[in-house]
Amino acid sequence: xxxxxxxxxxxxxxxxxxxxxxxxxxxxxxxLLPRTAxxxxxxxxSLAGTAVCxxxxxxxxxxxxxxxxxxxxxxxxxxxxxxxxxxTMFTETExxxxxxxxxxxxxxxxxxxxxKDWTLIVSRNATVDGRYDQNQxxxxxxxxxxxxxxxxxxxxxFFGHTGPKRCEINVDYxxxxxxxxFVQK
Numbered sequence: 467x468x469x470x471x472x473x474x475x476x477x478x479x480x481x482x483x484x485x486x487x488x489x490x491x492x493x494x495x496x497x498l499l500p501r502t503a504x505x506x507x508x509x510x511x512s513l514a515g516t517a518v519c520x521x522x523x524x525x526x527x528x529x530x531x532x533x534x535x536x537x538x539x540x541x542x543x544x545x546x547x548x549x550x551x552x553x554t555m556f557t558e559t560e561x562x563x564x565x566x567x568x569x570x571x572x573x574x575x576x577x578x579x580x581x582k583d584w585t586l587i588v589s590r591n592a593t594v595d596g597r598y599d600q601n602q603x604x605x606x607x608x609x610x611x612x613x614x615x616x617x618x619x620x621x622x623x624f625f626g627h628t629g630p631k632r633c634e635i636n637v638d639y640x641x642x643x644x645x646x647x648f649v650q651k
Contacts, residue, residue: 560650623635
């Protein structure tokens, strides 16, 4: 049985008191709010994986992604947002990706897996809802690819700091690895 909480909210000139029963109306609504908010997870909140590379001057490039479980082959020939959510890229410094300058800021990234090579697509669109719009492409860069000795159970994205002004993004999915240099300008 729920206990009612009463308090005086108003007294008129005839000294009649009106009370509001907090326990009967407001409290059940307050108890439902956290449950409702928890079920409405945004696409951005589902990006649980993080990869960061710090250049020698302390500036960073980072990516957030959804570590989607590997289920068979990659979707060859189709633009892909792993887990249905675009990967994000944040850069604090101007970088070069495949001879294209990328200004500091926020971007989304998509993959275009192929039979022999993959393409990394950097989009000007910074929303992570997974919708791809080719008109927003900033860079399309061919990634080098290789085969892993053991299959990964989920998508993994990580950076390797390969030189003073150079970071390499690596994407592992199943037995596939694709990588590409990001060079600080």
